[in-house]
Amino acid sequence: MSIVVSNMRLHFPRNRGNLVFLIGTIFTIFILGMSYRKIDTMVPEVDNEDLDDYENQMRRLREGESAILRRHHSQNSPPTYMVKYPWAMHKNYLPNFYTRRNVGADNRWPNDLSYTNSTIVFVDNHNSAGGVMKECLSAIATNLSLPKPSLVWNNNVGKFYKGIKAEGSDQSLDKLYLGGFSFGVCDYTNEPCSYYTVIREPYERIIASYVYCKGKRELPCQVRNAKGRPLSLKEWALRQGSFFFRQLLHNPEVCGLDYLSKIAELREPDDPSATTMPCWYKNKLVLDKIMTREDKHQVLDFILEHIETWFSVVGITDEYDTFLRVLQHAYKLPFESLCSETIENVVFKTDGEDYLSQSELLYELKRELLSDQDVFDALYFDVRIYQKMQEIFVTQKEIYFTYFDTHPTVMTEPTK
Structure with missing residues (x-):
């Protein structure tokens, strides 16, 4: 047949x-x-990828088109689902110093000076040792006679972006910015501009945030009105949710005066008033209103695809010392030289003066969260982002120790 x-x-x-x-x-x-x-x-790409193959892949990627030009492609041709979030389509950022350039070549692009002379923006993931980096940037500014870093945080988000937006999208920015809502600063200049960040494992970050905010009246901690009972650890985890995921999607206008009536409509009875609510919680209310779970999964894929082009360097708190080393080499600024001694060996602080080590506190509190499906669902997007950043961080280390560790970093005076 x-x-x-x-x-x-x-x-x-x-x-x-x-x-x-x-x-x-x-x-x-x-x-x-x-x-x-x-x-x-x-098979994990980062752990098993040979650096020679990596170099060849990067070289082929860059033939006929530089990384600095490709970074605008997603903005000009965004996925259909991202059209609903135009404020999240950023521009004018330098790609990862280590993983998105042909690091073994003399003609790599963007060149090293692009990073050294760029506006440098630290995106602070709340309770991820951001205080250490704030002190570090202040020390660097003092050491190099630079202006004090500009802060973009809960209490000035709306005012800050309203002011910077009024100056147009082609302005000269300050040298240093930092804060939980600083992702977006580079949109307002055509000069070299770059972001970097460090994040903590999401479950540990939630615990650190809960311990820090328990009993405090600081603005980032106010997500329950003054008459409400204290939140449990689980309730706090559900309220904060995937905090970094929303930092990458924050809409500055939500924290301005024009949004107060909308926030008042969205708030729950036990929430703070619209005028006293922290900016991060306002963004959560709005995003939860306009995004379905499916929407969030789609946007998560977009974020995971773009982290390496958005951030010049990424770090994880478990290896903060190495993070400072790769930062110092990328920017030619004394991150490790000035700041290595400020790294805290303990990360949690109670209301008193005594400190609790990770091992003593995490064992009880993390065990409480890990088996809870509701908490897992709430932290899922940050867990995925953290896993991706771990991979990127490993690759950064491999490239740094392969190509650069044998040569001392030469410090240079930035142009700003």
């Missing part, structure tokens, strides 16, 4: 046993192919 398909003739065996054998063989090959495909997607 035979069947003609186009110009090919397929012959099927007449013997029934042979036919069964042929079908079984085809099925086996198909299953093995799908299995290998699945296994291939499970």
